[in-house]
Amino acid sequence: MDTSSGNIHRAISLVWNLKTVYFAYFSPLAKYPGPQTLAKFTKFWQLRVTLQKQGHHVYRELHAKYGPVVRIGPHSLSFDDARAVKAIYGSGAASFPRDSSFPAVGLNPDHLPVFFCIDGRAHQAARRKVGSAYTMTSILGMEDRIDSIVGALQSRLDEAAENGGFMDISEWIGYFSFDVISDLAYGQAFGCLATGGDVNGIVSGLQNGFLFPVLFSTFPGLFGALFSVLGRVAKPPDDAGIGLAIKMANNIVNERYQRPSDKRDLLNAFIGSKDPDGIAIHRDQVRGEVIATLVAGSDTTSLSIIGCLGYVLQHPDVHARLQEELSTVTFDKEIPSFRQLQALPYLTAVIQETLRLSPSIGGAFIRRVAVGGAEVLPGQYVPGGTVVGVNNWVFGRNTNFYGPDADQFRPQRWLESDQKTKMMKNYEFSFGHGARM
Known part of the structure; x- marks a missing residue:
């Protein structure tokens, strides 16, 4: 029995080692250069x-050394072109699928929001x-809601300024952004600006947990299965962070269905959305879209x-x-309107x-x-x-494209030429590219 088990173990090890060697040195990707030997195997x-x-610095150095295509894993290529x-x-159904999507903890897998589609x-x-x-048109219909939060900031x-002393502007911009997004998505701001703090730990709860997305994006099969199982038996605590955000979404969506409102917000826009057959979308997708918007x-x-x-502050000119x-x-x-600010060419160029x-x-x-x-x-x-993938931080510094x-x-x-501006806009990549932008 022990001999049989040992033989099976050795056979599995041999197959695994041969497979690893093949992908490292004999697969179609073996011709592409890349970093240290470890990346070829794992x-x-x-x-x-x-x-x-x-990673943004490392990948830039790799592309500077090896060119527009770099092998960064046994089955992975990075492009800078x-x-x-x-x-x-590319856009539409012919686009390359995402390699994975985060486990939709607390969401209905049959009615996922756009963000989770693969x-x-x-x-x-x-x-x-x-x-x-x-x-x-829809977003501009909510501009007055954004203006009120700009006024609060x-x-x-x-x-x-009146009190003097030090203030962390990044912290206040963070509170502002969470209030704006929550007001547009939920129909009510979290109140970070009003309280001058992280209300119930929602901000920190959404920002923390760096390890989870890293592990999942690197090993989607293993950790996707693990977190999917855990997601069925364990839910995030609903008194702070992402758990509280999900709880709020559930309560607000249910209340809006029970007591319809004429608020101009994304929640009402989602509720009013219909599929191509004219049927209102499922309540679970509405809830998912609200949560995904916040995240x-x-x-x-x-x-x-x-x-x-x-x-701007680093460049006085x-x-x-x-x-x-x-x-x-x-x-x-x-508070100037979006249309007025959009008409300012240099401000637009700065952004x-x-x-x-x-x-x-x-x-x-x-x-x-x-x-x-x-x-x-x-x-x-x-x-x-x-x-495959293109790192937008690296591509944004591509000298062949931007000079x-x-x-x-x-x-x-x-602002140098309409043709050049049109070309750069056509490859704009800060929030993604194509249909998933």
Whole structure:
């Protein structure tokens, strides 16, 4: 019995070792250069780099050394080329599917929000149902709600200026963003600005837990199954953080269905959404969309604003020119409208340049090549099942695309020619690209 077990163990080890050696040195990906030998055999190299929180620098150095295609794992390639952006993140049902999606803890798997869809067809179908909620017309209909929270932030900043001393502007921008997103999604702000703090730990609860998404994104099969099982038997505590956000969503969605309101918010827009047959979408998808909006929209908004402020303050010439442009405009109210601000070319250029150099989601948007393979770059066919991606922080500094000064914060690049601006906008990649943007 022991001999038999030992033989089986040795056979399994032999098969595993042969498979590992094959993928490291003889698979179709073996021709691509990459980092240390460890990355050819296992994803633990990727895990280590991500946990160090320096992946954007590491991947940039790799592409500078090896070129536009780098092998970063047994089945993984990283690209830094504009043509790869279009090939990998094409729109519609033909787009490469996501490699994985986070376990939908607390959500109905039959009625998932757009954010959790993996393949292009499912994403397209889900987005078709709720797309009207995210249109510019819909969002502008809520502008007065945003203005009221902008006014609350302005009051807080005025108080700090009068009192003197030190204040952490990034902290207050974070509170502002959470209040805006929660007000738009839930129909009521969390109240972070009013209290001057993290209400019930919601902000920290959503921001913490860095290890979970890292483990899941690196080993989706293993940790996806693990967390899916745990999600059925263990729920996050509902008195703080993400658990409280989910509990609030459940209560508010149920109350809105029981007592309809004429509020102009995303919740009402989701409730009013219909599938192509004209049937209202399921309540569970409405709930999922509300939660996903909060999770995906709060931090990204605050990081974009903070990045913009940081670059402007670090570049006095940009600051001066921006002030000059703003001084030439007469606004019709204390808080300018989106339409008025959109008409300011230099302000727009400053925002675009910020998103290029400091994307709020800095990293690769992972996709998996469909069965049959695909031509990601001209003449380079990548086999099906390969995990591919473009790191937007790296691509934002691509000198072939943005010019030799790609490292510099220079908003003027967006105003030099209509053709150049149109091209850069066509490859805008700060929040993703294609249908999943």
